[in-house]
Amino acid sequence: MALCTPLTNACKRATASVPSASATSVLKPCSSRWRRGNATVAPPVTQDATSSKGPTAMVFMNMGGPSTTDEVGDFLSRLFADADLIPLGRLQSYVGPLIARRRTPKIQKQYAEIGGGSPIRKWSEYQAAQMCMILDKTSPETAPHKPYVAFRYADPLTEEMYGKLIEDGFGAGKGGRAVAFTQYPQYSCSTTGSSLNELWKWRNRLEGKRATGEVDPEGSIKWSVIDRWPIHSGLVEASAQNIEKTLATYPKGRRDNVVLLFSAHSLPMSVVNRGDPYPAEVAATVYAVMQRLGMKHQYRLVWQSQVGPQPWLGAQTSDTVESLIKKGQTDLILIPIAFTSDHIETLYELDKEIIGEAEQEGVRRVESLNGNPVFIKALADIAKAHLQSGSACSPQMTLRCPGCVSERCLAQKEFFAGQAKHLSAFSQ
Numbered sequence: 440m441a442l443c444t445p446l447t448n449a450c451k452r453a454t455a456s457v458p459s460a461s462a463t464s465v466l467k468p469c470s471s472r473w474r475r476g477n478a479t480v481a482p483p484v485t486q487d488a489t490s491s492k493g494p495t496a497m498v499f500m501n502m503g504g505p506s507t508t509d510e511v512g513d514f515l516s517r518l519f520a521d522a523d524l525i526p527l528g529r530l531q532s533y534v535g536p537l538i539a540r541r542r543t544p545k546i547q548k549q550y551a552e553i554g555g556g557s558p559i560r561k562w563s564e565y566q567a568a569q570m571c572m573i574l575d576k577t578s579p580e581t582a583p584h585k586p587y588v589a590f591r592y593a594d595p596l597t598e599e600m601y602g603k604l605i606e607d608g609f610g611a612g613k614g615g616r617a618v619a620f621t622q623y624p625q626y627s628c629s630t631t632g633s634s635l636n637e638l639w640k641w642r643n644r645l646e647g648k649r650a651t652g653e654v655d656p657e658g659s660i661k662w663s664v665i666d667r668w669p670i671h672s673g674l675v676e677a678s679a680q681n682i683e684k685t686l687a688t689y690p691k692g693r694r695d696n697v698v699l700l701f702s703a704h705s706l707p708m709s710v711v712n713r714g715d716p717y718p719a720e721v722a723a724t725v726y727a728v729m730q731r732l733g734m735k736h737q738y739r740l741v742w743q744s745q746v747g748p749q750p751w752l753g754a755q756t757s758d759t760v761e762s763l764i765k766k767g768q769t770d771l772i773l774i775p776i777a778f779t780s781d782h783i784e785t786l787y788e789l790d791k792e793i794i795g796e797a798e799q800e801g802v803r804r805v806e807s808l809n810g811n812p813v814f815i816k817a818l819a820d821i822a823k824a825h826l827q828s829g830s831a832c833s834p835q836m837t838l839r840c841p842g843c844v845s846e847r848c849l850a851q852k853e854f855f856a857g858q859a860k861h862l863s864a865f866s867q
């Protein structure tokens with residue numbers, strides 16, 4: 440499937456270093472023991488010969504994106520139905536689909552222009568499978584590690600992933616271990632929080648008793664969460680190396696005066712004022728990357744992808760680029776800092792709308808992390824440290840936003856924090 444034709448430069452780089460979509464569209468267990476011909480067989484949830492605590496399911500959570508333009512409608516209707524992302528009150532189930540339907544043709548055109556769909560599934564499956572292969576070596580105590588992907592708004596959805604976990608023998612009375620690993624480095628209640636609320640919902644539906652919703656505490660899947668990793672040294676290193684690569688494309692005489700613009704998806708001010716941790720955590724990533732680069736360049740953190748009429752956190756990426764160019768600063772590097780793979784916000788908004796319209800050869804973009812081996816090694820390091828820690832989630836995850844009134848958040852956080860008591864069986 441040719442997702443990336445016609446290709447942008449970033450997309451060309453991406454397709455060059457990843458296996459074809461067909462090769463990655465079916466998750467492959469990290470251990471050959473789980474393969475029989477082409478069929479995936481259920482892993483034994485009993486202990487492994489070389490380890491005492493595995494197998495471990497590693498679930499990559501992200502928002503996902505439509506793999507084809509035909510999937511855009513469903514993607515947007517799920518997105519506008521999510522009250523954790525876009526709260527529309529009692530009218531959600533009526534207004535959400537209406538907005539989604541109206542928006543579909545415009546967004547379909549954008550996906551068509553980036554090659555016919557979002558590459559996020561291909562990258563997520565690749566990253567998860569590669570990470571598990573590393574983990575099998577670096578954390579034999581918890582091996583084998585099996586990769587899963589759970590998207591919030593596109594296939595494979597959370598319920599599909601959960602069904603597979605049960606089918607593969609992690610639940611259903613076996614009490615296997617699964618780690619929900621957010622692929623958003625910085626925590627927002629509208630992104631990671633929403634995915635966790637969804638995971639918690641499907642856990643109750645698929646593992647609860649039909650009549651009472653009660654869940655067997657012993658036999659159900661034991662969950663822990665990697666909820667944020669904004670300043671992990673491997674993430675910082677991978678981003679810094681990519682920036683250095685792009686800096687090296689400028690002639691020596693211009694290089695020191697290039698301005699670095701770190702660009703992250705914005706948040707509505709209502710979410711910022713509720714006390715969402717994301718802006719501070721994105722800023723922490725930016726500062727750590729700048730420290731790694733020796734603070735040698737001028738930089739700003741700017742915000743992109745505002746949707747709708749309400750006030751959003753600024754300064755906007757597009758306005759900033761325009762204003763700097765007007766002031767004569769035409770050497771600018773755009774750095775996506777809150778997404779770990781390419782999608783519409785990099786391939787369309789940054790490359791086509793902002794860089795394309797700037798019409799300045801000095802305005803360039805850093806490639807996304809995608810299949811970057813330094814980044815994938817970082818994912819494995821983060822996962823290993825988590826598996827060794829025995830913790831259910833970070834202490835920070837259990838503190839709700841000062842302005843949070845969501846019962847879902849409360850119950851979800853209580854559930855995941857409460858998993859700590861079950862994890863001792865898996866710790867070394």
Ligand SMILES: C=CC1=C(C)c2cc3[nH]c(cc4nc(cc5[nH]c(cc1n2)c(C)c5CCC(=O)O)C(CCC(=O)O)=C4C)c(C)c3C=C
Nearest residue numbers: 503504524546557559627629630704706707746777782783
């Ligand atoms: C860290 C990343 C993201 C945050 C924070 C975030 C918040 C957020 N988003 C919307 C509304 C939309 N986002 C849309 C697409 C989209 N959003 C992100 C990431 C974050 N969103 C990504 C990676 C994508 C693209 C997916 C892909 O191509 O693979 C869309 C759909 C596109 C459109 O209609 O413009 C909407 C809508 C809100 C309201 C919000 C914070 C509350």
Ligand code: FES
Nearest residue numbers: 628839840843848
């Ligand atoms: S909205 Fe942040 S914890 Fe509920």
Ligand SMILES: [Fe+2]
Nearest residue numbers: 502704705744
């Ligand atoms: Fe978004």
